[in-house]
Amino acid sequence: ESKVVEVDFAKAKHGTFFQQPPQFRNPWTSDTFATKLTQLYLPKEVFRPVTVDLTRFGDRIVSEIDALGNECENYPPTLTHFDAWGNRIDEINTCSAWKQQKAISAEEGVVAIAYENAYREYSRFYQVLKLYLYAPSSGLYSCPIAMTDGAAKCIKSLGLTQQSVYKNAFERLTTRDASQFWTSGQWMTEKGGGSDVANGTETLALHDGDDEYKLYGYKWFSSATDSDMTLTLARIVDNDGNKTAGTKGLTMFYLETRNEDTKQLNNINVVKLKNKLGTRQLPTAELLLDGTRAFKMSNEGRGVASIADMLQITRLHNSLSAVSGMRRSLAMATDYASKRKAFGNTLSRYPLHNNTLAELEIETRAAFVLIAEMARLLGADENKVGSDNDKMILRLLNPVVKLYTAKQSIAVASECLESFGGQGYIEDTGLPKLLRDAQVLSIWEGTSNVLSLDVLRVLNKSNGEALVCFNNVVNQKLRKALTTSGDLKSSAETIADGLNEMAKIIAENPRLLESGARYFAFSLARTYAAAVLIDLATKTGDQDIVVTATRWASQDLFPFLTNNRKGMFSAQYAKENRDMLYS
Ligand code: UCC
Ligand code: FAD
Structure with missing residues (x-):
């Protein structure tokens, strides 16, 4: 007579083993190196309120914002060219999570902090830390935020914060009121060249009275195209139809993407959305400017030098996003290593696995030091407490830190994915996007x-x-x-x-x-x-x-x-x- 033996798979359909997933913890309180370094950089009276806000914000990221970030990835933007009646509308449809990220960015003051300047030369440091926590959970809303900060900086650097259209724009870019908050784009790249902007820019500007112009051209890459305004470059054509080639012919313009009253697009055709390796959350479009109303913002021929103020800020955002991506990947990888077993032990017991992760940890710490220094130097510069040396180092390190952290973030994300084994390659773990979104950091804002x-x-x-x-x-x-x-x-x-x-x-x-x-x-x-x-x-x-x-x-x-x-x-x-x- 045969005996009935209960085996594990006799009734189960999916086996009996279930891996505990990595747990995402408060990105501030769990980041021992960042918190330690911050205490060394900030005076006590600044550290105290800042850490209170970052601890609260870290909890909000875990409980609310991170899920919205995932939703942005899962519901990427789409473009509707025509309405049901055949009217050209070029509507960029974004998910509700993307819109909520806009409101959260305003409420949390991720741009405003730098301009409220409540902690004087330490305000930039505080802002950088807040963005460092936010970026990997923002569903790439960190991108429009970078450009928004860059545009505000440009308006401020040119001394335009109290003047005509710029006053309204500056207040909206730097407000904490979600109903008033604006984001900005940065339209520099054209088909002929994104690196060599001076020779690649074909967009023309025809004078239309006072500082007003009409722009005609094709902007080849424009991210966060749902923005409210943008800064862009174009070549002014004089009354005789002449224009100047190269850098000396480029001028910076300010434009609002929609007419204030009708809400119609400002003679902009959204030709197509880009089909991208990563940053899928982000509407990046090709735009045809067909008589777009714009205001001359820089002196004629000073376009590149003027938009460089924006680049200084967006490149810093790029750097902090790179480092925060490294930290996020690594936090997930180390948590997983303490849970996943192979050959009888958790991965965290294997010196070889730990050597691999520890190298990434050192890389991430050094990268954090670089962005901490950038934040310190920028804050000092903006509050005029830095030395001439500080100013020089700030300018020199800006491209250095951007290019270095971008490259390292790709390597770290890739290695972290491998540390999850096959799961690192599986989309619904949320891990692959860490690598995809890192890859762009060494391309945009300058290769x-x-x-x-x-x-x-x-x-x-x-x-x-x-x-x-x-x-x-x-x-x-x-x-x-x-x-x-x-x-x-x-x-x-x-x-x-x-x-x-x-x-x-x-x-x-x-x-x-x-x-x-x-x-x-x-x-x-x-x-x-x-x-x-x-x-x-x-x-x-x-x-x-x-x-x-x-x-x-x-x-x-x-x-x-x-x-x-x-x-x-x-x-x-x-x-x-x-x-x-x-x-
Ligand atoms: O990619 C983009 C947006 C992506 C989405 C946003 C992401 C934000 C981060 C998010 C994180 C999640 S927007 C496109 C970005 N494009 C670039 O970065 C362009 C890359 N190419 C360059 O950087 C080139 O080096 C150019 C375009 C700057 C080269 O132009 P020129 O005209 O050949 O350069 P010149 O003639 O050397 O410089 C013209 C003037 C000079 O000033 P003057 O005339 O006073 O001597 C330069 O010193 O511009 C000045 N200048 C600068 N000043 C040039 N670059 C800089 C700079 N970086 N800082 C200060
Ligand atoms: P190219 O300039 O053609 O460069 C090709 C290669 O040549 C690069 O590897 C570069 O390093 C190398 N190279 C070029 N010149 C030299 C040289 N002198 N010496 C050595 N190597 C050189 N642009 C915007 O203006 N606004 C946006 O919002 C925006 N969003 C973007 C979003 C995404 C997802 C991407 C991928 C790009 C976006 N860009 C945007 C464009 C981006 O800034 C450009 O792609 C980038 O600056 C490079 O320009 P390019 O594509 O014309 O490459």
């Missing part, structure tokens, strides 16, 4: 190479003074460590020697920078982060920071020197490249 060339622009414009200033500032941060002993001292010596060698090589042969610009920028990013970490480690003696500093500084901090030794920036190498690639 890695174009930003490396911007670093050279800073050196050239300052006659090399920027590099001297950089070396001085870094050496200053190393001073204390150089008087101690042990790992921190030897790291400091390596950096000081490397900086000298790099400066000498460049002085002898500046042309090496033409092909070495990217590795040069990487070297600046790595050494700057190392110097700040070493400085903090020596000043505080905090073991966690000492370990971070020592590990960070033990990698190749000078890829420019390493690759120069290989002859990578030589004419011979360049010729071999051409033969290899295009033969």
Whole structure:
């Protein structure tokens, strides 16, 4: 007689094992490194109210905002060209979660904080922290927020906050009142070139009285096209039909996307929505401007130089988004490692797995240091408490930090996905979008190479003074460590020697920078982060920071020197490249 044996799959349809998913915790209180560093950067009387707000906001992100962010991913925007009666309407339809993100951004003051300036030179730091928590849960609403902040900064820099149309725009961009809040676009890229804007811009501006113009052109990439206004570039045509080529022919314009009374689009055709690898939450469109009413905002021919104020801000937002993406991916990966078992143990018990994650942790910490420094320097500059050195470093580090953090965020997101095994590749875990959305960060707002060339622009414009200033500032941060002993001292010596060698090589042969610009920028990013970490480690003696500093500084901090030794920036190498690639 056969015995009935109960086996696990006898009745179950899906097996009996269910993996505990990673848990998303308050991104502020769970981020021990960010909270520790913030206490070192902010005076106590500022830290206290800021951490109260960030703790509350962190809870709101977990309980409410993150789900809205996922909804934005799951319900991407669509475009309706015609209504039922054949009228051209070009309506961009966004989900309700996207609209709620707009209201949340206003209420939480993610732009306003910087302009209310309640904590003076620390206000930018506070704003950057808030955005750092918000970005990965914002469903890419962080993108319009970046451009909104950039537009407000532009209006302020040009001294226009009290004037005509700009007064209303500035108040709306920086308000906390959701019913009044406006977002801005940034329409720079045309088909002929997004990097070389000066030669790529075909859009023409015809004078229409006073500062008013009508714009005709085709904007090839315009994100968050549901924005209320935008800043853009165009070439003014004079009464004889003449226009100036290149940078000198470009002027910056302000325009509102809809007519205030009729709510009709401002002679803008939304030709199509882009079909993108990531950032699917975000309506990115091709736009035809067909007599769009606009106001000349910059002096004639100063378009690129004027919109650079916007770039300074949007590139900072890009950097903080990169770092927050790294932190979010890693937070999920470490939580998962403590739950997922393989070969009898949780992953967190395997030194090999931990080595992999710890490298990402060090990378993320160094990247956080870079954005903390950017926030500190920008706040100081805006409140006129920074030195001339600070101003120079702010300008130099802006492209450096953007390009470096963007690149690292892609690598970190990719490795974190792998740490989930197959689940990292599965859409409804929400993980793949972390990689998709990271990939854009090194493309928009200037690609890695174009930003490396911007670093050279800073050196050239300052006659090399920027590099001297950089070396001085870094050496200053190393001073204390150089008087101690042990790992921190030897790291400091390596950096000081490397900086000298790099400066000498460049002085002898500046042309090496033409092909070495990217590795040069990487070297600046790595050494700057190392110097700040070493400085903090020596000043505080905090073991966690000492370990971070020592590990960070033990990698190749000078890829420019390493690759120069290989002859990578030589004419011979360049010729071999051409033969290899295009033969
Ligand atoms: O991608 C975009 C939006 C994406 C969505 C928003 C995401 C926000 C982050 C979200 C996070 C989730 S908008 C498109 C962005 N496009 C770019 O970034 C363009 C990339 N290309 C460049 O950056 C190029 O280097 C150009 C366009 C700036 C090069 O133009 P030119 O005309 O060839 O450059 P010039 O002749 O060297 O510079 C003209 C003037 C000079 O000033 P003056 O005349 O006083 O000597 C430069 O010093 O502009 C000044 N200038 C700058 N000033 C040029 N770049 C800068 C700068 N970065 N800062 C200050
Ligand atoms: P190109 O300029 O053609 O560059 C191609 C490659 O050549 C790049 O790798 C670049 O690094 C390299 N390169 C170019 N010049 C040099 C050089 N001198 N030396 C070495 N390498 C070089 N733009 C807007 O204006 N507004 C927006 O809202 C906006 N939203 C976007 C949203 C998304 C999702 C994307 C993907 C792009 C968006 N862009 C937007 C456009 C973006 O800013 C441009 O794509 C970007 O600046 C690069 O320009 P390009 O595409 O013309 O590339």
